[in-house]
Amino acid sequence: MSILEAHDLRRTFTTTTGVLRRNRKEVEAVRGVSFAIEPGELFGLLGPNGAGKTTTIKMLITLLLPTSGSATILGLDVVRDAREVRRQIGYVFGGDRGLYERLSALDNLRYFAELYAVPARDQRARIGELLELVGLTGREKERVEGFSRGMRQRLHIARGLLHDPALLFLDEPSIGIDPVGARELRQTIAGLRDQGKTILLTTHYMFEADELCDRIAVIRTGELVAQGTPAQLKARVTAGSVVEVETFSGVGETDVRGRVGVVGALAGVRSVVVDDGAVGETLVVQVEPGADVTAAVLGALRGIRVGRVVTREPTLEDAYVQLVSS
Amino acid sequence: MTGRHEVGARQGGIPAARRGGIRAAWRVLTVGGVISFRGLFNWLNPYIYVPTMLVSPIFQILLFVYIGRSAGVGSDSFYLIGNAVQYASIPCLFAMANTIAGERWMQTLGIVLSTPANRVALFIGRSLPVIANGWFVATFSLFAGARVLGVDLPVSAWPGIALTIAIASASCTGLGLLQAALALRVRSTAVLSNVVFGVLLVFTGTNVALDTVPEWMASAGRLMPLTHAIEACREIVAGASLSAVAPLLLREAGLGAVFAVLGLAALRWVEAQSRRHATLELQ
Numbered sequence: 001m002s003i004l005e006a007h008d009l010r011r012t013f014t015t016t017t018g019v020l021r022r023n024r025k026e027v028e029a030v031r032g033v034s035f036a037i038e039p040g041e042l043f044g045l046l047g048p049n050g051a052g053k054t055t056t057i058k059m060l061i062t063l064l065l066p067t068s069g070s071a072t073i074l075g076l077d078v079v080r081d082a083r084e085v086r087r088q089i090g091y092v093f094g095g096d097r098g099l100y101e102r103l104s105a106l107d108n109l110r111y112f113a114e115l116y117a118v119p120a121r122d123q124r125a126r127i128g129e130l131l132e133l134v135g136l137t138g139r140e141k142e143r144v145e146g147f148s149r150g151m152r153q154r155l156h157i158a159r160g161l162l163h164d165p166a167l168l169f170l171d172e173p174s175i176g177i178d179p180v181g182a183r184e185l186r187q188t189i190a191g192l193r194d195q196g197k198t199i200l201l202t203t204h205y206m207f208e209a210d211e212l213c214d215r216i217a218v219i220r221t222g223e224l225v226a227q228g229t230p231a232q233l234k235a236r237v238t239a240g241s242v243v244e245v246e247t248f249s250g251v252g253e254t255d256v257r258g259r260v261g262v263v264g265a266l267a268g269v270r271s272v273v274v275d276d277g278a279v280g281e282t283l284v285v286q287v288e289p290g291a292d293v294t295a296a297v298l299g300a301l302r303g304i305r306v307g308r309v310v311t312r313e314p315t316l317e318d319a320y321v322q323l324v325s326s
Numbered sequence: 327m328t329g330r331h332e333v334g335a336r337q338g339g340i341p342a343a344r345r346g347g348i349r350a351a352w353r354v355l356t357v358g359g360v361i362s363f364r365g366l367f368n369w370l371n372p373y374i375y376v377p378t379m380l381v382s383p384i385f386q387i388l389l390f391v392y393i394g395r396s397a398g399v400g401s402d403s404f405y406l407i408g409n410a411v412q413y414a415s416i417p418c419l420f421a422m423a424n425t426i427a428g429e430r431w432m433q434t435l436g437i438v439l440s441t442p443a444n445r446v447a448l449f450i451g452r453s454l455p456v457i458a459n460g461w462f463v464a465t466f467s468l469f470a471g472a473r474v475l476g477v478d479l480p481v482s483a484w485p486g487i488a489l490t491i492a493i494a495s496a497s498c499t500g501l502g503l504l505q506a507a508l509a510l511r512v513r514s515t516a517v518l519s520n521v522v523f524g525v526l527l528v529f530t531g532t533n534v535a536l537d538t539v540p541e542w543m544a545s546a547g548r549l550m551p552l553t554h555a556i557e558a559c560r561e562i563v564a565g566a567s568l569s570a571v572a573p574l575l576l577r578e579a580g581l582g583a584v585f586a587v588l589g590l591a592a593l594r595w596v597e598a599q600s601r602r603h604a605t606l607e608l609q
């Protein structure tokens with residue numbers, strides 16, 4: 001049996017603007033999402049800002065009622081059996097809020113241990129284990145207000161695991177964390193996966209999803225547009241290669257943005273994107289299988305100062321960009 | 327493992343799961359209540375606590391005592407008792423709103439509401455430290471105010487006073503619970519608490535005896551917390567026995583219970599509304 005099954009979940013929000021003349025507007029945040037998560041799986045939900053990831057999670061963790069559709073966790077209905085579902089899930093979101101600032105890390109954990117009905121005699125050992133797992137042993141007596149973002153995030157994860165949930169929801173846990181902290185966080189998440197925890201993760205970092213997820217679903221404007229392993233997604237979307245050209249634009253004629261149309265029209269080119277860098281730009285050209293377009297692309301860039309040129313395999317990010325922008 | 331569970335599954339007729347649920351709710355009520363009060367009541371810092379909780383009530387008492395003296399109405403002890411007991415509403419209203427609506431600012435509300443914790447135990451648990459604090463503040467105000475003004479409160483009256491103030495704090499916290507539920511919805515806690523405080527100051531007979539105000543005001547006041555407790559406290563200081571004021575205390579406690587039940591119902595409604603209409607912007 002799947003740990004989680006979502007069937008055609010939908011959620012509409014009604015927003016009103018104006019004080020006297022109320023204008024009602026309907027936002028269809030989630031428009032028929034279905035997926036399943038198997039035991040022990042680390043499932044990634046990817047999508048641009050506002051795609052409906054958090055809304056989907058909120059329906060699954062019983063904070064929001066679906067407008068229609070249904071979902072079960074361990075066979076329990078998220079609407080009908082909400083309280084039972086809550087015992088089975090852990091919920092962690094990114095950012096530095098969501099903790100009692102003036103309490104110590106230990107008291108934050110003790111409080112949620114009570115809310116999750118962790119028996120008093122097991123609490124000490126459980127909290128000790130979790131502090132060890134997230135690398136906060138020795139800091140537990142300090143107030144959270146003095147914690148860095150990374151420490152807060154790890155404390156959040158410990159909190160989400162207190163009652164040993166069957167399914168852990170991680171909504172953008174790595175947001176705003178420095179590269180070293182983010183790597184440690186990935187190690188922690190990978191460790192949980194290796195212990196057999198079932199996890200639903202959202203992130204905007206494709207390498208993170210690629211490294212961690214067993215399976216990924218891509219959501220765009222409330223609908224799933226693709227589902228599969230990272231390898232399947234890469235293969236499905238971009239069988240081919242990617243040419244990246246580093247450029248240093250001037251103004252007007254020598255601005256690389258003015259050449260996107262020309263490059264895009266070249267035979268063998270699938271799509272072109274300009275990424276702004278610190279000093280120059282990177283022109284990312286998706287190439288059809290078997291085509292060699294490097295010379296033609298450089299020709300089209302005549303007059304613009306060009307740096308490094310590399311041809312590489314498509315990444316999950318390439319696949320993702322194509323999925324959500326098509 | 328399962329065998330042991332089955333053997334212990336029934337004891338005294340209550341199924342094991344239910345006993346576990348009761349024990350968990352009890353811990354949420356007691357241990358959880360105290361931890362969350364410490365985490366959310368942001369006046370526990372001495373630089374805020376001493377001026378607002380221990381010094382301000384003395385000012386309020388002195389202000390009304392001197393107004394009373396210059397107008398030549400009421401005794402010092404009338405104003406002292408009225409204002410000291412009424413001041414319990416500051417900790418009870420503000421702390422209750424703080425400890426519930428404060429979750430919104432901390433963005434912990436979504437996490438708390440995604441736990442299976444028993445909601446009645448969760449919210450009542452937070453109100454117990456609020457009641458204790460309200461009791462301490464009002465009792466201290468009465469004691470310190472009496473010393474400053476030289477009002478003699480007989481030692482024999484103190485047990486009755488202490489009990490009356492405890493009931494007053496509890497009933498005022500009941501109102502605080504209702505107000506906290508509203509504050510969750512309207513996103514402002516201080517505005518609401520200030521308004522309720524003002525209403526209580528005028529309507530509960532704190533400074534103007536209820537038989538001298540218009541009848542509708544007196545009737546409204548008799549439906550509010552503190553009114554009966556203030557009256558009982560004045561009678562106790564005047565020498566009345568506990569049994570003589572028992573009807574007043576019972577009415578005070580009853581009103582508090584009604585407000586607490588309304589508050590819990592309102593919190594339940596707010597949570598249900600939020601699941602339906604996303605009204606709480608839970609993280």
Ligand SMILES: Nc1ncnc2c1ncn2[C@@H]1O[C@H](COP(=O)(O)OP(=O)(O)OP(=O)(O)O)[C@@H](O)[C@H]1O
Binds near residue numbers: 047051
């Ligand atoms: N409480 C709400 N009221 C009205 N609209 C909402 C509400 N919550 C979300 N929305 C809308 O629903 C859509 C989906 O939002 P959601 O937060 O689920 O996106 P997301 O995929 O989590 O985005 P992000 O990556 O930025 O976190 C957005 O258009 C958002 O504006």
Ligand SMILES: [Mg+2]
Binds near residue numbers: 053054055171
């Ligand atoms: Mg989101």
